[in-house]
Amino acid sequence: MRSNPWLVLSSVILAFTPVVVDMTVLHVAIPTLTLALGASGTEVLWIIDVYPLVMAGMLVPMGTLADRIGYRRMLLVGLAVFGVASIVAAFSTTAAMLIAARAALGIGSSMIMPCILAVIRQTFEDDAQRANALGVWSVVGMAGAAIGPLVGGLLLEHFWWGSVFLINVPIMMIVIPLVWLLVPATPGNSEAVWRPWQAVLLIAGLILTVYGVKSGFKMMPSIFCLIPLLAGLGFLTWFASIQMASDNPMLDLSLLSKPVIGIGLLMAFVASASLAGFELVLAQELQFVLGKTPLEAGIFMLPLVIAAAVGGPLGSRLATRFGLRIVASLSMASAAFSLLAIAFCDLAQDTYIVAGFLAILGLALGIGLLASSIAIMGGAPKEKAGAAGALESSGYELGGGLGVTLFGVLVNSIYRSSFSDPSMAKDGAWNSIGEAMTVARAVGGARGVEIAAAAQAAFGTAHGSVLMLAGIMIALLSVAIFISLRDTSPEHEHP
Template sequence: MHTANRWLVLAAVMTAFLPVVVDLTILHIAVPSLTVALGASGTEVLWIIDIYALVMAGLLVPMGTLADRMGYRRMLLIGLILFGIASTAAAFSPSPAMLIASRAVLGVGAAMIMPCVLAIIRTTFEDDEERAKALGLWSVVGMAGAAIGPLVGGLLLEHFWWGSVFLVNIPVLAVVIPMVWRLVPKSVGTGSGEWNIAQAALLVAGLVLTVYGIKTGMKGGIDGVVASSMFAGLALLTWFGRLQVSSSNPMLDLSLFLKPAIAAGMLMAFVASGALAGFELVLAQELQYVLGMSPLNAGLFMLPLVVAAAVGGPIGGHLANRVGLRTVATLSMAGASSALFGLALVDLMASRLVTATLLAVLGLCLGIGLLASSIAIMGSAPPEKAGAAGALESTGYELGGGIGITFFGVMVNSLYFSAVSQASPAAADAGGSIGEAMTTALRLGGDQGEALRQFARDAFSEAHGTVLLITGVMIAVLAVAVFMSLRGAERMGAARH
């Protein structure tokens, strides 16, 4: 690689990575707009949001193995083209089902892009110091992309329709595809690892069926379809687990969970990414549905949360080296729990400064928690299993995000539905989510529509507060578990950042 070219290669792959991370959060702010436009139910909205992360999580490891075989440049270009096609299809989706399918294909494209970006950086920068600098720049782009997602979404929705949050990817891809074609050198695939696409399909199918059963069951009760879906999903996940344990070349090395620090790190990665993604989604809905904010103002209101989460990683790495991993990991979870309790009890609009402070504390603590989980996992893995540990960690993050959105969305929607069905059968007929109630209110119009809107706002706000209290208790319990599990890991250094 020519000296002058390698930084241009880094610019190309970081630009390729940007739409993938922005798409994890940009849609949160667009939920109210697309719910009304497409007439999406509460369950459909949750699928639109988290099918992306669920598909990506299941395919990250096998796509990485396939990229080793095909060559990173070829795989990256295919992934970018697929991402562009799926973005266009999503933007012009006429129905919730079409949008869910498009988001699933986006997840496939993202799973092809992400492993290639890291692999190209590692092979392009041979000097350890330069590689560390390049990976540092890459991580900043990742954190900043997720942080600006809601703000970019708000800006677009201020002037355009909801599909613009997908269509914005096209100009970026139009620039980055020629950059990758011209700048990234051709490489011949050298990987010989087993390509477990069947196992990946098993994992994705198991997750989707289980999550479908949970979402549908909590909204409409357990019937034959729901029970069958959950049973089939859990059976597939159990089968997947057995295959990993018995295989000599498993897709995910589950034996790593036998180390307490790795198990604690995975739990932290899962909970921290899930709490951040789920809370962001529900907060964006409350700000727009209940408090009447525009998408742009909602994006600005959420800035303390997302910016603090973005800077939490570097701060966490510094603190872990100074005071030890166990202390940092425990305090970050305890801080996140306290912030959730505060947000459940405070009036978001009456105490703007207090709210902004609590949002910043929550974001900072969850960002630090994600970094601490990375240190625990990568620092405890034996050198010969570092690749497997990295794959496990990435899968944990993506799964955490998807399941977190499911947990927050299903809990809020079920508590909301319980409140409206007990108090007003007419309101219950409007559906199982605030989005469905707002769509019905728009159709009714007049005093009847406004009464339904106000009733739905009150029920949703109360449900959101209850879920924050439940989550706060869960993370407080996790803080104790982390403190117990990381005994002896006090001075583990920062592995990634």
């Protein structure tokens, strides 16, 4: 008997929700788990960005594997992996254990994500109904990422930091039986070509490159950070050459030869990187420097995340009316303006002014993400729409992961350079503000207060400097977009 399509949609949307919430739920939890696990600044960055990095590398091959074995089977396996990894993450006793669990969460998510859209497309044969179903999927995706910090804050108000992961378990216990009962079992396509080693090559390249960058910023550049950096870049170059030479590539990089697609991918990367990196740094500033609770930090960030969720649907209408070139360049210019303005604000005193700039930033980045999608999908030939979609998804996930890395290493680098007291290096407080607060709590007394105050001052300086640098870079990008899209053809101007 054929299941009600809207019940099928409900089951897969329920499966999709924790995947997108996990993108941002940790941002307000990082200060708490840093103190609980004694995590270093580098470990904190890995805890955050190993999830999107692994997911980015595995999305396309897991989609191909789902084609081979059937979407329901792959979805059920992915949900089980996600549930087990959530339990391990919740009860992690060390930073390394949590990083491994987050990597496993990324693998589970990469199994779930491709199946959601595939099931929706198979379930809804009517074009109008399918459009409505995809609209629900889009709204849940944006809203899920938007409410992540608030969910994290609410949980940490009443429970320990592991609750942000453990909440996934009852959801999985509900959704797995629903998927088993409601989603039809369809035969897989045994002819689909699966190349897992290419995904391993991509992930190895990304992780080694990120490791080299993080190590180089944490210490004086040496052979120990140069070797993994060069190896990572070598793996990525090898991966790219394989894709360019293949008749059936995992990622069709030849699409980047079209300027509109290249600009669109760059926008997707920058917008998602800015949103993820800024949220992480802001959460640390609010809790470590201003002393806010996780819930208060989540509420403070609401204008940013709600406006980002609204930006997508609004961006579609703006692009239709004014054209891609104007909307894309102005969205990036507005984001740059907001970052520069926030850099000069006092977060403790200018609460309402900062809230306004946060809303502008979120709206601009949300519109920018939508504009990037229009550029990529509008610039791709119809027969390569699937390849363009895979490229776009990879850009989003890589942006989120690498944004955390870039913002994090820059903040920590400027933070360390702001200390003039050599004893701070001896105490270990100069590595990151999280480590400084751990040291301050362990030392206690007047010395502990002194360490905490020095760390807060240094982090405030670093936070403002990084926002100014990011604002200037995005402003330059907005100019590049305006120039690059001057010859955009009409068919690329609208979604």
